Amino acid sequence: MKPIVTATLLMVLSLTIAACSRNHREGPIDPDWIEEPGLRPDDPEKFDFTPELSNDALRFTSNDLSLRYDDGGIIFSRSTSGNVTVEIVELATGHSISFSSESRWNEGPLKAPSLKINGSEIKIIDASIEHINEKSAWIYIHAPKNHIVLVIDR
Numbered sequence: 001m002k003p004i005v006t007a008t009l010l011m012v013l014s015l016t017i018a019a020c021s022r023n024h025r026e027g028p029i030d031p032d033w034i035e036e037p038g039l040r041p042d043d044p045e046k047f048d049f050t051p052e053l054s055n056d057a058l059r060f061t062s063n064d065l066s067l068r069y070d071d072g073g074i075i076f077s078r079s080t081s082g083n084v085t086v087e088i089v090e091l092a093t094g095h096s097i098s099f100s101s102e103s104r105w106n107e108g109p110l111k112a113p114s115l116k117i118n119g120s121e122i123k124i125i126d127a128s129i130e131h132i133n134e135k136s137a138w139i140y141i142h143a144p145k146n147h148i149v150l151v152i153d154r
Contacts, residue, residue: 047140047142047147049130049138049140049149052130052138052140052149052151053130053131053138055151056135056136056151057069057070057151058070058076058136058151058152058153059149059150059151060088060097060148060149060150061148061149062117062143062146062147062148062149063145063146064117064146065095065097065117067088067090067095067097073090073091073092074088074089074090074091075087075088075089075091076088076152076153078152078153079100082104082105083100083101083102083103083104084099084100084101084103084104084105084110084129084139085099085100085101086098086099086100086139086150086152094118095117095118096116096117096118096119097115097116097117097150098114098115098116099113099114099115099116099139099141099150100113100114101113101114101127103129105129105132105137105154106129106132107128107129107130107131107132108128108129109126109127109128110126110127110128110129110139113126113127113141115127115141115143115148122143123143123144124141124142124143125142125143125144126142127139127140127141127142128140132154133154134154135153135154136151136152136153136154137151137152137153137154138150138151139151139152
């Protein structure tokens with residue numbers, strides 16, 4: 001073989017070996033890293049709704065906006081058609097909230113929830129009525145990196 005061909009083959013072979021060794025996982029696999037089938041790790045964003053239940057003030061609270069009926073100048077309305085539909089408007093600033101679902105006013109997960117803040121659609125992971133009594137309904141809305149509480153009168 002000619003020296004140039006031999007040198008080229010050796011260079012290609014050494015590059016191939018180097019590339020393969022970089023993709024090889026070194027060391028043992030951590031068994032805590034492996035998930036068992038059918039199990040999900042705890043949600044790192046898990047939200048404890050329990051403290052919210054001790055306060056029945058009508059309100060909408062999120063990371064970016066807090067509207068409370070008892071602050072004055074805020075109108076809360078809900079649908080009487082049976083489906084979950086809530087509208088909130090702060091008169092001084094024009095901030096608005098529109099929340100709806102195809103579900104009825106019963107505790108549990110809400111079907112096809114929709115949330116708009118100031119006219120912009122907010123992505124929702126899930127929503128549910130956490131508690132309901134003769135006076136109020138406590139709604140939990142889970143959006144990416146945001147846990148929203150909505151308390152509305154019945």
